[in-house]
Amino acid sequence: MKDSATVRKLREIKPDLIFKHRLTRLLAFDPAVIGEVGQNSIGILVAYREVPSLFEVSELQNDLKDQLGVKIYLAVKGMIQPQWEGIIENSTVDV
Numbered sequence: 700m701k702d703s704a705t706v707r708k709l710r711e712i713k714p715d716l717i718f719k720h721r722l723t724r725l726l727a728f729d730p731a732v733i734g735e736v737g738q739n740s741i742g743i744l745v746a747y748r749e750v751p752s753l754f755e756v757s758e759l760q761n762d763l764k765d766q767l768g769v770k771i772y773l774a775v776k777g778m779i780q781p782q783w784e785g786i787i788e789n790s791t792v793d794v
Contacts, residue, residue, distance in 0.1 A: 726791035
């Protein structure tokens with residue numbers, strides 16, 4: 700994945716996101732690997748310290764969208780459909 704302005708912004712806000720949302724991992728991936736193509740979008744794979752509620756996942760997605768200003772494809776470790784898990788994990792980059 701190229702070092703776009705979105706990835707740079709994600710890198711800047713990552714420490715706050717990890718603290719606020721109790722994450723253990725936050726990685727980026729190209730949404731094209733799951734068949735979603737869009738210039739103004741980013742895929743983000745996260746892992747939580749504890750199993751999140753649907754509300755907590757939604758809150759993170761909204762927070763990411765508000766701060767990054769692009770469409771977010773959010774994948775949560777342990778909640779990904781098995782056929783996508785390996786594909787997504789193999790295409791992630793640390794930010």
